[in-house]
Amino acid sequence: MPVQRYDVDGIITPVKGTSFLGGFAYLGFDRGSVRVYSGGLGQYLAPYLYISYQFFYSRDFNNLSSYTHLGKIAFLKERKFHFTLGYADCSKAYKEESLQETRNIYSKTGFLSLRYWLKYYMGVTLNESYAWRKDSYDTWTIGGGILFSF
Numbered sequence: 251m252p253v254q255r256y257d258v259d260g261i262i263t264p265v266k267g268t269s270f271l272g273g274f275a276y277l278g279f280d281r282g283s284v285r286v287y288s289g290g291l292g293q294y295l296a297p298y299l300y301i302s303y304q305f306f307y308s309r310d311f312n313n314l315s316s317y318t319h320l321g322k323i324a325f326l327k328e329r330k331f332h333f334t335l336g337y338a339d340c341s342k343a344y345k346e347e348s349l350q351e352t353r354n355i356y357s358k359t360g361f362l363s364l365r366y367w368l369k370y371y372m373g374v375t376l377n378e379s380y381a382w383r384k385d386s387y388d389t390w391t392i393g394g395g396i397l398f399s400f
Contacts (some may be wrong), residue, residue, distance in 0.1 A: 259288075267294040271304055282311020290296040314343035314352060320372040326368075332365040356384040365397065373397040 259273040269292035277284040290304030306318040322336040338359040361379035368374065376394045382390050383389075 252279055252284075261292075265356075268292070269302075271302065279311065284310045285309055298326050300326065310343075312343060312345045312352075316340070316342040329367050329370065331367070334361075334363040336361045336363075355376040355386060357386075358382045367397075371399050373399075 254276075255278070256276045257273065258275075260271075262270045262272075262367045264270070271288070271290040271400040273286075273288040275284075275286040275288075277286070286306055288304050288306045292300060292301060294300050294301035300319075300323070302322045302324075304320045306320065308316045310316070318338055318340040320336065324332065324334040326332050327350055327398075334396055336359075338357075338361075340355075340357045340359070342355045342357070343352055344349070344355070359379055359381040361377070363378075364376045366374055374394065375394070376392075376395055378392045379390070381389045
């Protein structure tokens with residue numbers, strides 16, 4: 251768990267329907283820090299259909315690099331309904347202290363998210379994801395909640 255965290259995200263929309271996505275995150279731990287850089291592109295194919303791709307690159311306090319490719323497709327119906335499907339492909343490097351060697355964990359994650367707005371300021375959400383980790387364990391996660399908009 252980071253002791254401190256700072257995130258900056260930005261979206262630039264030079265042409266209607268097209269967005270350039272970028273970000274930076276700093277995570278401070280007792281042993282050092284991790285910096286995460288991201289960039290990507292988003293495009294509305296129709297008023298109700300949005301696709302995006304982002305690339306994340308990080309370097310940790312052991313000078314190890316990790317990356318993630320993230321693709322999403324979203325179906326929107328104004329402020330009433332929002333359905334997102336996504337896929338991520340990751341490589342996470344870490345140092346095995348006991349063996350004094352570097353290892354990589356490769357994983358692929360598929361996820362979906364449903365949001366339904368009951369009123370303009372309140373809605374419900376349901377999230378599900380499944381992660382496959384090469385030579386390791388798989389995880390399945392499901393969650394839900396109540397959304398409030400201010």
